[in-house]
Amino acid sequence: MSKAPPFELPLIDTELLRNRDKPTEDLFYKALTDIGFLVLKNHGVPKELTDRMEKVSEDFYKTTHEERMKVQAYEGKMISEGSAFTDTPFVNSPNDASIKLDFEEIDNVFYDYLEELCVLGQDLLECCENVLGLREGRLLDNYEAAGSIVDALFYDKTPPGKWGTNAHYDNCMMTILRQDMVGGLELQHKGLWYPVKPMEDCFVVNFGKMMEHFTYGVIKATYHRVKNNKDQMRVSWPMFLGPNLNRDLTQLIEFKWNEKHYIDIERERIAEENKEIEENAAHVHLNVSEKGHHVWEMIERRHIDRYRDLMLVQNSKKRFWIK
Numbered sequence: 001m002s003k004a005p006p007f008e009l010p011l012i013d014t015e016l017l018r019n020r021d022k023p024t025e026d027l028f029y030k031a032l033t034d035i036g037f038l039v040l041k042n043h044g045v046p047k048e049l050t051d052r053m054e055k056v057s058e059d060f061y062k063t064t065h066e067e068r069m070k071v072q073a074y075e076g077k078m079i080s081e082g083s084a085f086t087d088t089p090f091v092n093s094p095n096d097a098s099i100k101l102d103f104e105e106i107d108n109v110f111y112d113y114l115e116e117l118c119v120l121g122q123d124l125l126e127c128c129e130n131v132l133g134l135r136e137g138r139l140l141d142n143y144e145a146a147g148s149i150v151d152a153l154f155y156d157k158t159p160p161g162k163w164g165t166n167a168h169y170d171n172c173m174m175t176i177l178r179q180d181m182v183g184g185l186e187l188q189h190k191g192l193w194y195p196v197k198p199m200e201d202c203f204v205v206n207f208g209k210m211m212e213h214f215t216y217g218v219i220k221a222t223y224h225r226v227k228n229n230k231d232q233m234r235v236s237w238p239m240f241l242g243p244n245l246n247r248d249l250t251q252l253i254e255f256k257w258n259e260k261h262y263i264d265i266e267r268e269r270i271a272e273e274n275k276e277i278e279e280n281a282a283h284v285h286l287n288v289s290e291k292g293h294h295v296w297e298m299i300e301r302r303h304i305d306r307y308r309d310l311m312l313v314q315n316s317k318k319r320f321w322i323k
């Protein structure tokens with residue numbers, strides 16, 4: 001097997017990017033158009049909030065199935081769904097009955113976290129507009145808060161020969177992910193796989209098929225996968241930034257020059273989707289026990305109907321790239 005050349009994920013100082021620092025913008029441009037992945041530091045999301053989020057998630061995954069089910073029954077600002085609420089066993093969880101969850105705290109933490117990340121996401125969309133020379137609002141207007149959700153994912157040790165999360169492209173515009181220090185996320189670049197190493201207090205950002213669609217492939221969606229090789233649980237928190245359904249998902253004319261190239265990309269994505277449909281690898285994870293991957297998905301209650309509409313569009317045969 002040939003050895004992969006050295007690879008460094010662009011590390012972006014968010015404050016410098018917000019202040020339109022030229023070298024940072026150049027690095028961001030490369031991340032958008034060449035790699036489709038980057039790491040964000042100095043992002044301004046309060047550490048106190050991410051600490052609380054980590055604490056409630058760890059408690060959630062360390063407690064018993066009975067206690068977890070009470071989260072789904074709690075009528076707060078958020079709605080919880082996913083395979084974490086099926087009785088699939090959690091091998092690397094202690095299933096500790098002494099851990100009692102604070103449902104109100106969970107509700108508040110995830111509500112606040114989602115709000116913070118939507119703001120960060122909007123800032124990043126604005127930065128994308130800047131570095132791509134777009135008029136203000138061209139990407140931002142294609143974003144709608146109702147399309148955004150946050151997950152707390154749990155990985156048992158991945159069984160040999162399996163993937164905790166199979167290789168896939170995200171459907172959304174942008175994913176802003178926090179991962180604990182266990183590691184196991186990999187991205188594909190120019191046909192080779194590279195680890196996305198955990199970094200304290202940083203976010204990993206990658207772009208999804210919706211962003212690729214809007215920009216005729218100028219912003220790259222990147223293939224990625226996860227395996228947990230450690231004998232301890234791994235937790236990660238992806239936040240998926242959804243598109244605006246009011247805008248008919250129309251592609252931006254500014255990038256039509258890349259249309260020919262995008263036709264090939266579309267073809268690859270459709271082939272990939274067909275494979276995914278079989279494996280049910282979209283974010284409706286039902287029975288995932290054999291991979292040891294569990295999903296706790298949180299959606300704002302006030303957005304639930306709108307979110308379901310979006311899922312219908314994304315999962316229907318008449319997908320967004322079929323005009």
Ligand SMILES: O=C(O)CCC(=O)C(=O)O
Pocket residue numbers: 153165170177179185224225226236237238
């Ligand atoms: O767990 C991770 O680090 C990534 C998860 C992921 O790619 C996804 O849920 O789309």
Ligand SMILES: [Fe+2]
Pocket residue numbers: 168169170175224
């Ligand atoms: Fe993903």
